[in-house]
Amino acid sequence: xxxxxxxxxxxxxxxxxxxxxxxxxxxxxxxxxxxxxxxxxxxxxxxxxxxxxxxxxxxxxxxxxxxxxxxxxxxxxxxxxxxxxxxxxxxxxxxxxxxxxxxxxxxxxxxxxxxxxxxxxxxxxxxxxxxxxxxxxxxxxxxxxxxxxxxxxxxxxxxxxxxxxxxxxxxxxxxxxxxxxxxxxxxxxxxxxxxxxxxxxxxxxxxxxxxxxxxxxxxxxxxxxxxxxxxxxxxxxxxxxxxxxxxxxxxxxxxxxxxxxxxxxxxxxxxxxxxxxxxxxxxxxxxxxxxxxxxxxxxxxxxxxxxxxxxxxxxxxxxxxxxxxxxxxxxxxxxxxxxxxxxxxxxxxxxxxxxxxxxxxxxxxxxxxxxxxxxxxxxxxxxxxxxxxxxxxxxxxxxxxxxx
Amino acid sequence: xxxxxxxxxxxxxxxxxxxxxxxxxxxxxxxxxxxxxxxxxxxxxxxxxxxxxxxxxxxxxxxxxxxxxxxxxxxxxxxxxxxxxxxxxxxxxxxxxxxxxxxxxxxxxxxxxxxxxxxxxxxxxxxxxxxxxxxxxxxxxxxxxxxxxxxxxxxxxxxxxxxxxxxxxxxxxxxxxxxxxxxxxxxxxxxxxxxxxxxxxxxxxxxxxxxxxxxxxxxxxxxxxxxxxxxxxxxxxxxxxxxxxxxxxxxxxxxxxxxxxxxxxxxxxxxxxxxxxxxxxxxxxxxxxxxxxxxxxxxxxxxxxxxxxxxxxxxxxxxxxxxxxxxxxxxxxxxxxx
Numbered sequence: 001x002x003x004x005x006x007x008x009x010x011x012x013x014x015x016x017x018x019x020x021x022x023x024x025x026x027x028x029x030x031x032x033x034x035x036x037x038x039x040x041x042x043x044x045x046x047x048x049x050x051x052x053x054x055x056x057x058x059x060x061x062x063x064x065x066x067x068x069x070x071x072x073x074x075x076x077x078x079x080x081x082x083x084x085x086x087x088x089x090x091x092x093x094x095x096x097x098x099x100x101x102x103x104x105x106x107x108x109x110x111x112x113x114x115x116x117x118x119x120x121x122x123x124x125x126x127x128x129x130x131x132x133x134x135x136x137x138x139x140x141x142x143x144x145x146x147x148x149x150x151x152x153x154x155x156x157x158x159x160x161x162x163x164x165x166x167x168x169x170x171x172x173x174x175x176x177x178x179x180x181x182x183x184x185x186x187x188x189x190x191x192x193x194x195x196x197x198x199x200x201x202x203x204x205x206x207x208x209x210x211x212x213x214x215x216x217x218x219x220x221x222x223x224x225x226x227x228x229x230x231x232x233x234x235x236x237x238x239x240x241x242x243x244x245x246x247x248x249x250x251x252x253x254x255x256x257x258x259x260x261x262x263x264x265x266x267x268x269x270x271x272x273x274x275x276x277x278x279x280x281x282x283x284x285x286x287x288x289x290x291x292x293x294x295x296x297x298x299x300x301x302x303x304x305x306x307x308x309x310x311x312x313x314x315x316x317x318x319x320x321x322x323x324x325x326x327x328x329x330x331x332x333x334x335x336x337x338x339x340x341x342x343x344x345x346x347x348x349x350x351x352x353x354x355x356x357x358x359x360x361x362x363x364x365x366x367x368x369x370x371x372x373x374x375x376x377x378x379x380x381x382x383x384x385x386x387x388x389x390x391x392x393x394x395x396x397x398x399x400x401x402x403x404x
Numbered sequence: 405x406x407x408x409x410x411x412x413x414x415x416x417x418x419x420x421x422x423x424x425x426x427x428x429x430x431x432x433x434x435x436x437x438x439x440x441x442x443x444x445x446x447x448x449x450x451x452x453x454x455x456x457x458x459x460x461x462x463x464x465x466x467x468x469x470x471x472x473x474x475x476x477x478x479x480x481x482x483x484x485x486x487x488x489x490x491x492x493x494x495x496x497x498x499x500x501x502x503x504x505x506x507x508x509x510x511x512x513x514x515x516x517x518x519x520x521x522x523x524x525x526x527x528x529x530x531x532x533x534x535x536x537x538x539x540x541x542x543x544x545x546x547x548x549x550x551x552x553x554x555x556x557x558x559x560x561x562x563x564x565x566x567x568x569x570x571x572x573x574x575x576x577x578x579x580x581x582x583x584x585x586x587x588x589x590x591x592x593x594x595x596x597x598x599x600x601x602x603x604x605x606x607x608x609x610x611x612x613x614x615x616x617x618x619x620x621x622x623x624x625x626x627x628x629x630x631x632x633x634x635x636x637x638x639x640x641x642x643x644x645x646x647x648x649x650x651x652x653x654x655x656x657x658x659x660x661x662x663x664x665x666x667x668x669x670x671x672x673x674x675x676x677x678x679x680x681x682x683x684x685x686x687x688x689x690x691x692x693x694x695x696x697x698x699x700x701x702x703x704x705x706x707x708x709x710x711x712x713x714x715x716x717x718x719x720x721x722x723x724x725x726x727x728x729x730x731x732x733x734x735x736x737x738x739x740x741x742x
Contacts, residue, residue: 261548
């Protein structure tokens with residue numbers, strides 16, 4: 001008799017949007033979204049209307065016109081008759097160059113400093129703590145300027161290298177440190193250098209294969225083959241042998257003082273060095289803290305267990321602790337990479353021509369197209385940041401603990 | 405209900421922003437101060453002195469305009485701008501006029517929608533180099549490292565000059581004059597290039613100015629002048645004729661010393677028209693009859709301003725050259741006041 005019937009399906013009433021907790025949150029989210037869209041549309045319309053009032057429009061035609069200015073560091077061919085678009089690409093490549101160099105150096109510095117901060121040696125520990133605190137707590141722009149001023153003020157200018165009894169001389173007659181940058185010898189590829197190159201690639205593969213074999217042998221039989229010096233031997237000996245057998249096909253072009261500057265060789269500009277070093281040591285300090293946090297997150301029992309198995313401290317670190325710590329470290333390091341890349345836009349402070357300097361600096365000025373160029377800059381940094389995140393997330397997923 | 409008020413407020417704000425673009429003269433009068441864009445600091449042209457008062461050749465133009473419009477040469481809010489920020493500051497209405505040794509070019513006038521109201525200094529781009537390098541001509545600069553202020557016409561002139569002469573160079577872009585000076589003195593660049601007047605002003609602030617030479621070549625025409633936004637012709641006229649009044653005053657022999665006397669009335673009609681004792685020129689501009697008198701009294705006529713800030717008796721030591729009156733073989737030529 002007492003049959004349970006389902007409660008009658010409540011018909012939807014408009015007031016439920018406010019009064020019913022099931023719908024209320026959707027209502028408010030919808031209102032917030034609408035307000036946001038309206039606000040953005042208002043800003044956009046305001047921009048278009050004000051531009052129209054000033055008789056200006058949004059147009060990207062300037063990208064196809066000749067830029068007319070010169071850039072001091074170009075990774076691709078560029079003259080002042082190239083287009084603004086090409087100038088922007090030169091800037092993009094310069095940004096990517098300093099970002100890649102900076103990320104690699106920062107990672108090396110950060111991992112070393114992070115591990116050493118936990119060293120049992122008091123002096124080393126405190127030194128690394130000093131490094132981290134000093135570099136983390138001073139703005140990166142200041143570091144860029146400090147390193148750049150030290151370079152310009154403390155290094156000799158190319159003039160000082162002139163004459164027999166000159167004040168400055170080149171290191172090994174090959175490397176010149178000047179206040180305009182460092183000049184290195186440039187390799188000259190002659191006939192036969194391809195063979196040397198191929199030999200080197202083959203030895204790299206050989207060294208990797210040897211290490212793989214040694215690891216497999218270790219896991220299978222427990223026999224430990226030496227890793228360090230044999231791989232070095234495999235890397236160096238065949239290449240050097242082929243190099244001399246073929247009669248030294250790779251020559252060096254040394255920088256030489258001529259006119260106002262050193263000619264020949266490779267110039268690494270002072271602005272690149274300052275920016276690169278400053279970004280690397282600054283971000284390295286943050287990465288060091290991430291690494292320390294990661295290591296400390298690995299339970300101490302792991303270290304003790306490894307020690308009781310007879311592993312030496314270095315092996316404990318490289319085989320037990322670091323592989324686990326790196327998993328924890330990767331996500332925060334991704335954001336440090338993003339920070340470094342975005343901080344590289346401070347390049348103009350030392351006259352490094354990154355994309356902010358070319359597209360967002362000179363092009364903006366010479367064409368007066370502020371909105372267009374800034375939009376392009378935003379888009380570029382957005383794409384770069386998302387790309388770094390994407391790549392690092394793939395790596396992170398490959399590294400993370402597989403749960404069964 | 406609330407929402408509609410919000411939208412109404414936003415719409416009103418939108419219209420207000422639109423309306424602000426017109427009627428700069430009324431805005432300045434209502435505000436009681438003139439917002440004038442100047443450099444971040446170039447001795448002789450615009451730089452704060454020991455008391456924090458802005459002084460200089462470009463500053464004097466701002467003060468003359470403020471005196472003409474607001475009867476007070478000190479009612480100026482100076483807004484320091486860099487080569488990069490100046491045009492945005494003017495276009496957005498942050499400043500009413502820009503007096504920042506800015507070169508009058510076609511694109512700035514036509515494409516960027518500005519109105520140049522005259523030329524207060526005829527300049528040209530030059531090179532400064534340490535005498536120790538033993539260079540006597542810009543044609544010998546092949547391979548040199550050149551410091552250059554980024555965001556200026558000099559950047560393009562430099563590229564053109566070296567291309568024309570088939571020479572190579574290494575540009576070092578620098579944001580401000582002060583940084584350029586530091587880089588140049590440290591030897592990070594061999595040469596510093598900018599307008600010759602700027603070079604002279606920079607050199608004057610060195611410890612040993614005589615160790616540095618300005619090369620004889622002038623590689624470009626740089627007519628420098630004040631500018632306003634395009635489309636506000638009344639305001640443009642005020643700035644243009646204030647500048648013309650300063651130039652004409654020198655030609656007519658009106659100085660800050662004798663202006664009180666001349667303003668009582670003379671038998672020279674043009675002087676009378678300018679100083680407001682005859683005719684209604686001031687009224688036509690939307691100002692009162694004494695506007696030009698106040699403008700000239702603010703810092704003297706063009707010649708006095710030149711002599712006081714950048715002339716031969718100052719450390720900057722520029723001669724009048726092209727900037728002499730047309731009667732003395734220069735290019736200064738104010739249209740008639742009638």
